[in-house]
Amino acid sequence: MTYALLSAVFLGVAALVLVVALATARDRASLIRRWWAPVLIAAVVVLVLTAVFDNLMIGVGFMTYDEVRISGARLGLVPVEDFAYPLAGLLLLPALWLLTRRGSRS
Template identity: 75%
Template sequence: MTYAPLSLVFLLVAGVVLAVALAVAPDRRRLLRRWWLPVTIAAAIVLVLTAVFDNLMIIAGFMTYADAHITGAKLGLVPVEDFAYPLAAVLLLPALWLLTRRQPGRRRGTGS
C-alpha cells in the first residue's frame, strides 16, 4: 500500500466535514465571502512551512520514505503525499469551528 490512498482518505474526510459544516451553516454565503482569502493564505503558509521543515527533517535523517510506498513525485525530498495532511488540517479546522460555534440567538444547554 502506498501513502497516496491514505492521503486521499484524509483529504476526503476533511472535505466532507467542511461540506457538511457549510451545508448546515445558515450564513454560509457570508462565511465563504469572508473566509476564502484567509483560508487560502493559511493553506499557502502551511504548505510552504511543510515543504521547508519536511525537507530539513529528511536531510537530518529524522524521516525516511520507502520508494515502494510513495508515488515518486517529490518537492525537494518531500513526497507530494506529505502535503495532504496539512491541507486536510486547513480544511478541517474551519469546519470544526463552524460545527461547534454558538449560533446567534441560541443559549447553550436550553435545547432551543
C-alpha cells in the same frame, strides 16, 4: 497501502466534514466571502513551512519513506503526499469551528 491512498482518505474525510459544516451553516455565503482570503493565505504559509521543514527533517534523516509506497513525485526531498496532511487540517479546522459554534453569527 500507499501514502497516496492514506492521504486521499485524510483529505476525503476533511472535505466531507467541511461540506457538511457549510451545508448546515445558515450564513454559508457570508462565510465563504469572508473566509476565502484568510484560508488561502494560511494554505500558502502552511505549505511553504511544510516544504521547508519536511525537507530539513528528511535531509537529516529524521524521516524516511518506503520508496515502493510513495508516488515518486517530490518537491525537493518531500513526497507530494506529505502535503495532504496540512491541507486536510486547513479544511478540517474551519469545518470543526463551524460545527461547534453556538448560535452566534461568525
